[in-house]
Amino acid sequence: MTAMLLDTVSWLLISGGAFFVVTGGVGLLRLPDVYARMHAAGMTDTLGAGLFIAGMAVQAGFSLVTVKLLLILLVILFTSPTATYALANAVWSGGVQPKRLDGTACETIDRSDGPSTS
Amino acid sequence: MLALHFPALQVVLPLLMAPVCVLLRNARLAWLAALAISWATFGLAAFVLAEVLIGGPISYALGGWAPPWGIEFRVDSLNGFVLFIVAGIGATVMLFAPHSVEREIGNDRAYLFYTAFLLCLAGLLGVTITGDAFNLFVFLEISSLSSYVLISLGQDRRALYAAYQYLILGTVGATLYLIGVGLLYQATGTLNMVDLAHRLGALHDVRGVRVAFAFLSVGLSLKLALFPLHLWLPNAYTYAPSPVTAFLAATATKVAVYALLRFLFTVFGAEFSFTILPMGPPMAVLAVLAMFTASIVAIFQENVKRMLAYSSIAQIGYMVLGISLVTVDGLTASILHVFNHALMKGALFLAMGCVYYRISSVHIDDFAGLAKRMPWTAAAFVGGGLSLIGVPLTAGFISKWYLVLAALERNMWPVAALIVISSLLAVIYVWRVVEQAYFRPPPAGKDVREEAPLGLLIPTWILVAANVYFGVHAGLTARVAGQAAQTLLGGAP
Amino acid sequence: MGGVLALAWLLLSGHYTPLILSFGLISVIAVVAIALRMDVLDHEGLPIHLTWYFPGYWVWLAVEIVKANIDVARRVWSPSLPISPTLFLLKTSQPGELGQVIYANSITLTPGTVSVSLADGHVLVHAIAREVGESLAEGEMDRRVARLEASGVNARSPVPPEA
Amino acid sequence: MELLGLYNYWIVFFLMMCGFYIVIARGNLVKKIVGLNIFQASVFVFYISMGKVSGGTAPIIIEGATAYSNPLPHVLILTAIVVGVATTALGLSLVVRINEAYGTVEEEELGEMGEDA
Amino acid sequence: MTHHLVLRVIAKLLIPFIMLFGLYVQFHGDFGPGGGFQAGVIFASAFILYALVFGVDVARKVAPDWAVRTCIALGALIYGGTGLVSIFRGGNYLDYSVLSADPVAGQHLGILVIEVGVGVTVASVMMAIFFGFAGRGR
Amino acid sequence: MFIAAAAAILITMLLALLRAFIGPTLYDRILAVNTFGTKTVLMIAVLGFLMGRPDFLDIALLYALINFIGTIAVLKFFRYGDLGRAGERDS
Amino acid sequence: MSPAEAIIAAVLVPLAGAVLIAISGRWPNLRETVTLVTAVILFAVVLSLAPAVADGARPTAILIQTLPGVPLAFEVEPLGMLFALIASGLWIVTSVYSIGYMRGNDEHNQTRFYVCFAIALSSTMGVAFAGNLLTLFVFYEVLTLSTYPLVTHHGDEESVKAGRTYLGILISTSIGLQLVAILWTWLIAGTLDFRLGGILSGRADGTMTAILLALYAYGTGKAALMPIHRWLPAAMVAPTPVSALLHAVAVVKAGVFCVVKVVIYVFGIEFLSLTGASEWLMYVAAATLLIASLVAMTKDNLKARLAYSTVSQLSYVVLGAALATSWGVIGSGMHIAMHALGKITLFFCAGAIYTALHKTEISDMDGIGRQMPVTLTAFLIGALSIIGLPPMGGMWSKWYLILGAVEAHQLVFVGALLISSLLNVAYLLPLVARAFFLPPRAPVTQSVGAVAAPGKGLADGIREAPLFCLVPLCMTALGCVALFFYADRVYALLTQIAAP
Ligand code: NA
Numbered sequence A: 001m002t003a004m005l006l007d008t009v010s011w012l013l014i015s016g017g018a019f020f021v022v023t024g025g026v027g028l029l030r031l032p033d034v035y036a037r038m039h040a041a042g043m044t045d046t047l048g049a050g051l052f053i054a055g056m057a058v059q060a061g062f063s064l065v066t067v068k069l070l071l072i073l074l075v076i077l078f079t080s081p082t083a084t085y086a087l088a089n090a091v092w093s094g095g096v097q098p099k100r101l102d103g104t105a106c107e108t109i110d111r112s113d114g115p116s117t118s
Numbered sequence B: 001m002l003a004l005h006f007p008a009l010q011v012v013l014p015l016l017m018a019p020v021c022v023l024l025r026n027a028r029l030a031w032l033a034a035l036a037i038s039w040a041t042f043g044l045a046a047f048v049l050a051e052v053l054i055g056g057p058i059s060y061a062l063g064g065w066a067p068p069w070g071i072e073f074r075v076d077s078l079n080g081f082v083l084f085i086v087a088g089i090g091a092t093v094m095l096f097a098p099h100s101v102e103r104e105i106g107n108d109r110a111y112l113f114y115t116a117f118l119l120c121l122a123g124l125l126g127v128t129i130t131g132d133a134f135n136l137f138v139f140l141e142i143s144s145l146s147s148y149v150l151i152s153l154g155q156d157r158r159a160l161y162a163a164y165q166y167l168i169l170g171t172v173g174a175t176l177y178l179i180g181v182g183l184l185y186q187a188t189g190t191l192n193m194v195d196l197a198h199r200l201g202a203l204h205d206v207r208g209v210r211v212a213f214a215f216l217s218v219g220l221s222l223k224l225a226l227f228p229l230h231l232w233l234p235n236a237y238t239y240a241p242s243p244v245t246a247f248l249a250a251t252a253t254k255v256a257v258y259a260l261l262r263f264l265f266t267v268f269g270a271e272f273s274f275t276i277l278p279m280g281p282p283m284a285v286l287a288v289l290a291m292f293t294a295s296i297v298a299i300f301q302e303n304v305k306r307m308l309a310y311s312s313i314a315q316i317g318y319m320v321l322g323i324s325l326v327t328v329d330g331l332t333a334s335i336l337h338v339f340n341h342a343l344m345k346g347a348l349f350l351a352m353g354c355v356y357y358r359i360s361s362v363h364i365d366d367f368a369g370l371a372k373r374m375p376w377t378a379a380a381f382v383g384g385g386l387s388l389i390g391v392p393l394t395a396g397f398i399s400k401w402y403l404v405l406a407a408l409e410r411n412m413w414p415v416a417a418l419i420v421i422s423s424l425l426a427v428i429y430v431w432r433v434v435e436q437a438y439f440r441p442p443p444a445g446k447d448v449r450e451e452a453p454l455g456l457l458i459p460t461w462i463l464v465a466a467n468v469y470f471g472v473h474a475g476l477t478a479r480v481a482g483q484a485a486q487t488l489l490g491g492a493p
Numbered sequence C: 001m002g003g004v005l006a007l008a009w010l011l012l013s014g015h016y017t018p019l020i021l022s023f024g025l026i027s028v029i030a031v032v033a034i035a036l037r038m039d040v041l042d043h044e045g046l047p048i049h050l051t052w053y054f055p056g057y058w059v060w061l062a063v064e065i066v067k068a069n070i071d072v073a074r075r076v077w078s079p080s081l082p083i084s085p086t087l088f089l090l091k092t093s094q095p096g097e098l099g100q101v102i103y104a105n106s107i108t109l110t111p112g113t114v115s116v117s118l119a120d121g122h123v124l125v126h127a128i129a130r131e132v133g134e135s136l137a138e139g140e141m142d143r144r145v146a147r148l149e150a151s152g153v154n155a156r157s158p159v160p161p162e163a
Numbered sequence D: 001m002e003l004l005g006l007y008n009y010w011i012v013f014f015l016m017m018c019g020f021y022i023v024i025a026r027g028n029l030v031k032k033i034v035g036l037n038i039f040q041a042s043v044f045v046f047y048i049s050m051g052k053v054s055g056g057t058a059p060i061i062i063e064g065a066t067a068y069s070n071p072l073p074h075v076l077i078l079t080a081i082v083v084g085v086a087t088t089a090l091g092l093s094l095v096v097r098i099n100e101a102y103g104t105v106e107e108e109e110l111g112e113m114g115e116d117a
Numbered sequence E: 001m002t003h004h005l006v007l008r009v010i011a012k013l014l015i016p017f018i019m020l021f022g023l024y025v026q027f028h029g030d031f032g033p034g035g036g037f038q039a040g041v042i043f044a045s046a047f048i049l050y051a052l053v054f055g056v057d058v059a060r061k062v063a064p065d066w067a068v069r070t071c072i073a074l075g076a077l078i079y080g081g082t083g084l085v086s087i088f089r090g091g092n093y094l095d096y097s098v099l100s101a102d103p104v105a106g107q108h109l110g111i112l113v114i115e116v117g118v119g120v121t122v123a124s125v126m127m128a129i130f131f132g133f134a135g136r137g138r
Numbered sequence F: 001m002f003i004a005a006a007a008a009i010l011i012t013m014l015l016a017l018l019r020a021f022i023g024p025t026l027y028d029r030i031l032a033v034n035t036f037g038t039k040t041v042l043m044i045a046v047l048g049f050l051m052g053r054p055d056f057l058d059i060a061l062l063y064a065l066i067n068f069i070g071t072i073a074v075l076k077f078f079r080y081g082d083l084g085r086a087g088e089r090d091s
Numbered sequence G: 001m002s003p004a005e006a007i008i009a010a011v012l013v014p015l016a017g018a019v020l021i022a023i024s025g026r027w028p029n030l031r032e033t034v035t036l037v038t039a040v041i042l043f044a045v046v047l048s049l050a051p052a053v054a055d056g057a058r059p060t061a062i063l064i065q066t067l068p069g070v071p072l073a074f075e076v077e078p079l080g081m082l083f084a085l086i087a088s089g090l091w092i093v094t095s096v097y098s099i100g101y102m103r104g105n106d107e108h109n110q111t112r113f114y115v116c117f118a119i120a121l122s123s124t125m126g127v128a129f130a131g132n133l134l135t136l137f138v139f140y141e142v143l144t145l146s147t148y149p150l151v152t153h154h155g156d157e158e159s160v161k162a163g164r165t166y167l168g169i170l171i172s173t174s175i176g177l178q179l180v181a182i183l184w185t186w187l188i189a190g191t192l193d194f195r196l197g198g199i200l201s202g203r204a205d206g207t208m209t210a211i212l213l214a215l216y217a218y219g220t221g222k223a224a225l226m227p228i229h230r231w232l233p234a235a236m237v238a239p240t241p242v243s244a245l246l247h248a249v250a251v252v253k254a255g256v257f258c259v260v261k262v263v264i265y266v267f268g269i270e271f272l273s274l275t276g277a278s279e280w281l282m283y284v285a286a287a288t289l290l291i292a293s294l295v296a297m298t299k300d301n302l303k304a305r306l307a308y309s310t311v312s313q314l315s316y317v318v319l320g321a322a323l324a325t326s327w328g329v330i331g332s333g334m335h336i337a338m339h340a341l342g343k344i345t346l347f348f349c350a351g352a353i354y355t356a357l358h359k360t361e362i363s364d365m366d367g368i369g370r371q372m373p374v375t376l377t378a379f380l381i382g383a384l385s386i387i388g389l390p391p392m393g394g395m396w397s398k399w400y401l402i403l404g405a406v407e408a409h410q411l412v413f414v415g416a417l418l419i420s421s422l423l424n425v426a427y428l429l430p431l432v433a434r435a436f437f438l439p440p441r442a443p444v445t446q447s448v449g450a451v452a453a454p455g456k457g458l459a460d461g462i463r464e465a466p467l468f469c470l471v472p473l474c475m476t477a478l479g480c481v482a483l484f485f486y487a488d489r490v491y492a493l494l495t496q497i498a499a500p
């Protein structure tokens, strides 16, 4: 019973992971410019990878495998945003302006003095 | 009994001393270490050769795994002979090295030279001694990689480009070889050469085996610089530092010739290589083309090292020609020439090292009056040159003797004529240098005696003397080569 | 630090023989030695001081991440592609650099926002849609990270981390 | 059908030709190294695809042997990859030094500076 | 102006763990695949990350050229020297079963030691290559 | 189930590869390759799980690290033409 | 000293001499003493072998086992004995002459000269005593190489060119043809040893034999058969003692010696005459001897004329061998000796004239007989011997050659020999006539410093060369006469190998 429950949970988790991973892949193709595509890539590395690993961890139970799986997730959670930041920063300092869907440069909103009140 | 381990030790000692040279750093210490090890290796090689000649082939199982499961080192009269000459040249070049390295490489990078040299030596010995086809690849690459490094140590910036070209072509050759080995492994499930030979006997019609044969032959031909796959050689020999050129010219291509012999005759068997697959005629044609094209090109070279490099390509033609005859005398000629050519090219390139040491050039114009400035060096060049031409009482004569004999024996008159004519081309290019050295006045103000130091002259003359010794006492080498040739043709080693 | 590393070793290893354990000890000592040599063992490199408040923050962030993922997934799949990329310049209220980095990485970790540049107490954020950026600009995450860092500083030492 | 069954050979062959073409046709020394890598990679693929060894029964020369621990293709290929990596590293370091010495990594320009001096 | 903040902080965090992971793989080599070679790669990658973020000059101070060179040589010596030891203990070259009274334990010991040699060499060679290439410009 | 998961990852890898080929900018390609790499990590983990080889997880971990360091190195190289500069500065 | 030791000594004594000469190079007097002593010892050693050989003994010695089955070995037989005696004997006189000539002309690099000369003599002994074809070939090649520095002695452009021709022709023919012939012989006969009656006899057919003979005859470039004779006139640039070495003592003699030896011991004269394989060679030899004589007549330079004379005379020897009859072979062997003494006399004279008067062209030599009566008398004697008139040794060899031609029923060659003798008269005697009977053309103003009369002013007009030059040429001239009277000894020796 428990085993079946665990299987179901794991199946659900992994299906979810698969959904977000594929969504990320689609976004990588659909979105208009490199900045926007980073969001899609981020999906695959956060919820995509997270759900996958969670699903496998549920299968594995409390074991060395789970520890290692969580370690992998931890590494991904640390390195992925760092790599993305490094890339974004490189793109930005390379002078590439983010674009809107219609191809015009997107506006910059300064909120350094607090959230909008309007 | 330590003597049991000599086959392994002669590869392992230089391999282990290479990192020690890195640790030592100091040019002099590194040299002493390399010198000691290369002479020890030479001693081991001599011992092993003697043992093989008396007691027959020796097999040494690495890691205690009995062949064909583990890697086997296997020495018979053929590779015992090649080991002997490679180790001998290595030891002699090491004697030569310190002055030359100081002058051409610089003492701060000297340890790099000694390390790469020992690795190269170990690699070449390993290629020669191993009885495992894949292990041969590994050793081949050890020697090749270290020889790229050695060549790139040359003073001229073109040395870098030469090393690069050699790297590209050498790697292509090694990769082709690796594919061949893979195909053989797929067909037989073994990598041990003796085991391969046994199994291939029943697999002559398998397509994979024939494809393997093609890949192995082309790959090894690239490594041994068989015309027209020789393009890497001239630049590499020209721009490498003198001791490197001497060592590589005397050993690297020879070891590849050995590997080719091993595969054609021991692994595939003469019947497969030359009867089922007609390898003889194409090899003979390429060999003759090499002999003529390269000799003629050599005549027109202005850089003497480059001239000798082209001469090497021509001389490789002789070795391959002997192989293509598939007779005991033909193989004897090839094996003898592997040995003798190592002696003559070693002597000649060491003489080039002496010249470069004093004159900083090996351009033929700068040889003017060399006999006055460096009489012993010039005489050494003449000695090596005479051997190259094949004058009696030199080692070169003995090779030529057997080669022409083998051609006549098979009633191949035109081939015999071509051998003789091409060897006369050697007279022309050697004599161009001799006339320059002896009959042109030295440039103004250089009319002084400035002989190379004894440290350079002695090793050079050791090799010149060896040319004479093995030209006079050829019974020794001819017997070993003959025995090796018989083994190759007799099938089982 | 050594403790954390030793714990990591034990988690990874799965072999608890004396030999392997002693290797583990040697390894931990070696790594600590090298890390000291590299000068990477400071508050930035070893955020132990964030321990107590840290899990709470993680849980909050995880929820945010899930929400953001769903939001972005919706945008990606909807045929009209409802996005309006916008750049936001936000102030970072964390006193230390570590806090700022946590903040910036948290922004990137939640899909829909990516930090593009972090400098001089400001972070430049690319948002996939204007409203996503506006909700970030409300400052919830900023405040939580600032609190996280402040708790660590108070727990460990009165001296503020390098500015 | 037989041709399709040998698909791994076709992949190997294709990679080989690609690599070889790049080595021959490209004038840029770095690209040549890349080509060389592809060329070597074809061999790695070949060894990996060599799952089953057809003649791989017990060795003949020693009768009655039971243990059969011939090196596995993946061990061989690991060795070959190490060799390949070493070659690539050495090749690239040569290219770097050529670039420092000549100021170019294009074969044509190197050739122009060729034989004189 | 600050240094590349995000990278620096994350690198400081990761590097010790990467090194530890490398050593873990090193000593668990004979239980899983890999062993020395992978371990060397991982360990070196920690240094490479360090050099990427903090600069090669800083990394060279941590791991000076002479040390790297020495490690290359030492690793190779460990590898080959173990084989020599077996010769002196009456076995063939690389025959580790003679290293201990119990052949299996000897084999284990031998493999462990040579894996250390491999790991040290690979790590230091990779570092040497990276240091050699980095900073030479395009 | 795991095969379906593997297929999903594979699809994403292919999509990433497609993006890597389309580009259009260098940064698009780097992003795509990095994504491809992280999906490879997942793939190795899933495969290891599928084949009952927990030691594959070590490889996955290794690959995750290499992917990260590789991305940083490539970025640094293309931004400065040099890997050896002391710490980068923000724009 | 046992005969075997004597053989080895004959090869090694000049080598040891060469080493000592090199060491003593800084002290010319010592150096030349060493040369002379070595020459005398060598002659004594060779002479010690002669009685036994004359009595029919064939001493042997093995130097080194070079190749399996083919050692470097020696066997002394009459022809080689004769050759060795001539060469070692003439070395003594040539050495004496060299001292006078080299000092008289203030030549450079004299040590190298003496060293190479000694090595050449060592290899000549090797050639003379060779017991098999390999040994013959090896020493033949060493002879070529050791004489190269002598030919190019002056080191100027002309000598370098001459050296190129010399080495080019000799090396390419020997390696290109002779070596192939030897290897072919080895394949056919299974041995390379010299055996009376021939090792090839009965093992090869007529065509094959003819081809092999051609390979040997043209492979022996030193025999200077046309058209490979060009090296010999070219080598005239060398100092006169070298010319003596080339033309009389060693080099060309080694060439024709090889041909005769191969004919007798490899083919066998009976086999050759049976197959008729040597007939073509008779024609080539006859053509060479006639054409060379004609060319000689056109040369005004004395040494060039003598060189072509040598080309012609060598073909006498080859012709005798090609006739493949006993008389022919005896004539050949004898002509080696007779020509050696005659030609060396002529060259010594030419050198003496050059040393004393610095004249090289015959047209300049009018009336010099009054200044150099002794030299010109010797020249006359040498010339008569070459022509083959009594009472000179040359008469006998020509006589036997004619007998040989008759024996072979080749009367054409009798005619050729006779015509050529007439041509000899025509190119040799005019000089003597000019020198004695014509008045000097120009006033004798050239006073040559180095030859400033070494205290022997017999008459005011006498300007002979130094004694070191003069004595040797007198001795060889006397030798020419002596050989006329002692020809029976030579005859007896040679009948051992070719009994008529
Ligand atoms: Na060579």
Ligand code: NA
Pocket (backbone or CB within 6 Å): B143, B144, B147, B170, B223, B252, B253
């Ligand atoms: Na090579």
